[in-house]
């Protein structure tokens with residue numbers, strides 16, 4: 001079967017809830033993927049930052065294979081010998097006291113929302129079922145009904161109501177607007193330290209710090225969604241560190257498993273996480289030994305290979321080189337670490353055609369919203385690989 005055969009069969013039998021580039025990947029290693037025609041591409045999306053450690057990292061695959069032949073699933077009805085060590089290693093690394101493992105990012109966000117509401121009732125004393133959670137315009141936290149209930153993206157939300165109540169929206173990057181939206185019933189604010197899906201939107205310097213102060217002043221929880229920004233992507237282990245801030249509740253996923261297996265987690269203090277009592281929350285697969293073994297290996301790779309540091313250094317280098325490229329289509333180039341957005345002018349005709357042109361030249365990027373090309377390669381990338389990609393990027397950014 002060739003590319004067109006795979007595209008046809010997928011489009012005939014699969015729901016069309018994505019609009020992928022027509023490259024059919026059959027193999028991947030490190031920063032590279034290979035399609036069914038044997039053509040090699042530089043991956044500049046990293047599965048939305050899930051493969052920060054690089055594709056098929058040998059140490060993570062080894063952990064997967066070894067654990068798969070021992071025990072894969074116990075359910076949480078019983079204990080397993082991977083869960084405890086995983087939780088401890090994750091807490092030691094992130095500076096939180098407790099963690100709750102789930103599978104996908106959206107599930108972990110839902111978990112955090114439940115936790116914030118319960119905290120609102122039990123600790124803050126908000127009247128039952130009156131808790132409000134402040135969210136920000138342009139947010140992306142996943143695809144469940146409750147999460148899309150506070151999306152500001154019509155395409156994510158409109159055809160799927162009725163919506164879950166209890167959410168309030170304020171502009172992103174505007175701490176004063178957040179403070180003005182707080183009521184006695186406000187339990188939490190939920191935000192991404194840098195908005196990924198919105199197009200690599202970096203808030204004004206000190207925003208997270210001001211949000212942290214406002215949360216402290218009004219007894220409101222700060223919930224940071226670091227599913228995409230966390231685990232080295234922005235040049236720090238967690239993006240909140242850029243502002244020297246620790247959230248009360250942090251949600252991570254994606255690169256927590258190096259892209260090998262769905263693993264997510266909610267991190268918090270013992271006081272907050274301790275609010276969950278037996279039976280109040282759960283997941284059949286959450287915390288399974290295969291997931292835990294994979295995540296332990298993925299975290300070790302993150303630390304041993306100094307991927308956050310590499311992201312900071314190579315991100316700065318990549319950004320500098322991109323800014324040097326002359327292009328009449330580019331409006332702005334911004335980034336932190338290896339999390340870079342190239343925003344095109346409205347008249348450039350949309351980012352999609354540039355992503356198609358990059359693909360033709362051996363570089364895989366995906367348009368983010370209409371006008372942004374995101375460059376987010378695996379964090380193991382090196383200078384020669386970036387240098388090797390620049391001529392193709394230069395060509396693509398200078399389409400007619």
Ligand SMILES: *Cc1c(COP(=O)(O)O)cnc(C)c1O
Nearest residue numbers: 104105106140141142225227228
């Ligand atoms: C990807 C993502 C999610 C959702 O994660 P899934 O695993 O797709 O459910 C939530 N928040 C952010 C910031 C993300 O990037």
